[in-house]
Amino acid sequence: MHLKEVKGILSAQNGMNLYRGCSHGCIYCDSRSKCYAMDHEFEDIEVKSNALELLEEALRKKRTKCMIGTGSMSDPYIHLETVLQHTRKSLELIEKYGFGLAIQTKSDRILRDLDLLCKINEKAKCVVQLTLTTFDEDLCRILEPRVSTTKERFDVLKVMRDHDIPTIVWMGPILPYINDTEENIRGILEYCIEAKVYGVLFFGAGVTLREGDREYYYQKLDEHFPGLREKYEKKYGLAYSVMSDHNEELTKIVKEECEKHGIVCDVESLFTYMRTFASKSSIQQTSLF
Numbered sequence: 082m083h084l085k086e087v088k089g090i091l092s093a094q095n096g097m098n099l100y101r102g103c104s105h106g107c108i109y110c111d112s113r114s115k116c117y118a119m120d121h122e123f124e125d126i127e128v129k130s131n132a133l134e135l136l137e138e139a140l141r142k143k144r145t146k147c148m149i150g151t152g153s154m155s156d157p158y159i160h161l162e163t164v165l166q167h168t169r170k171s172l173e174l175i176e177k178y179g180f181g182l183a184i185q186t187k188s189d190r191i192l193r194d195l196d197l198l199c200k201i202n203e204k205a206k207c208v209v210q211l212t213l214t215t216f217d218e219d220l221c222r223i224l225e226p227r228v229s230t231t232k233e234r235f236d237v238l239k240v241m242r243d244h245d246i247p248t249i250v251w252m253g254p255i256l257p258y259i260n261d262t263e264e265n266i267r268g269i270l271e272y273c274i275e276a277k278v279y280g281v282l283f284f285g286a287g288v289t290l291r292e293g294d295r296e297y298y299y300q301k302l303d304e305h306f307p308g309l310r311e312k313y314e315k316k317y318g319l320a321y322s323v324m325s326d327h328n329e330e331l332t333k334i335v336k337e338e339c340e341k342h343g344i345v346c347d348v349e350s351l352f353t354y355m356r357t358f359a360s361k362s363s364i365q366q367t368s369l370f
Contacts, residue, residue: 086130100156133167182201217260238272253286283335
């Protein structure tokens with residue numbers, strides 16, 4: 082790891098990343114792409130040393146409450162978080178100033194902060210997002226080697242359910258020739274149904290590959306799936322959007338099952354939900370009328 086002082090912490094859409102880089106080792110990670118102009122090794126985590134001070138200043142100055150998002154580029158619960166606790170301290174600030182939270186992770190370390198998630202959800206809205214890629218635990222350990230397995234993330238979803246914290250599952254990426262099967266899709270959906278998730282974000286059965294990300298992914302294909310790299314290169318070339326031949330049928334299954342069980346799966350609706358602040362007091366007042 083290394084420290085870096087930054088000029089700002091919140092984006093125009095009120096998103097933040099306390100860290101830059103990741104230690105989870107997911108073989109398909111888009112954040113490795115060169116377009117993000119990272120000037121250090123991906124596993125050499127950049128810690129934004131003044132992030133908490135900047136966050137408190139930004140929250141204190143905001144005239145209107147909003148949802149604060151985190152986890153889009155770097156998981157807030159990487160291994161360093163157990164020591165540094167920057168994510169926990171940021172949640173304390175979000176709760177202190179009465180803002181909402183939309184947080185995304187692949188780690189069950191989030192359970193450490195269940196007390197703060199509950200407090201935020203009591204005053205505003207806290208949306209916990211978990212990525213589920215494959216129902217197969219052994220395959221999960223290959224695709225996402227240094228992070229909680231799918232079953233462990235499913236356990237997190239159930240804990241959130243039992244504490245009335247809404248959850249959204251990012252289903253994917255669905256990798257051609259690897260996890261693009263009906264069995265996998267239905268297995269993940271069964272977890273979502275049992276955990277009573279609010280929504281499922283599904284962008285189709287496929288994966289995006291860009292320079293930097295693609296090379297690392299192909300390296301891991303050579304390591305774990307000999308011969309598959311050549312198949313990808315022949316079929317997809319340098320395409321950014323790499324879609325499964327089973328995309329249409331798998332998408333149909335997702336939509337049908339979500340509709341059947343009252344799970345929101347419209348992408349635009351889910352992003353609107355995560356970005357819309359609502360205090361509990363305003364919700365209660367509305368319900369009276």
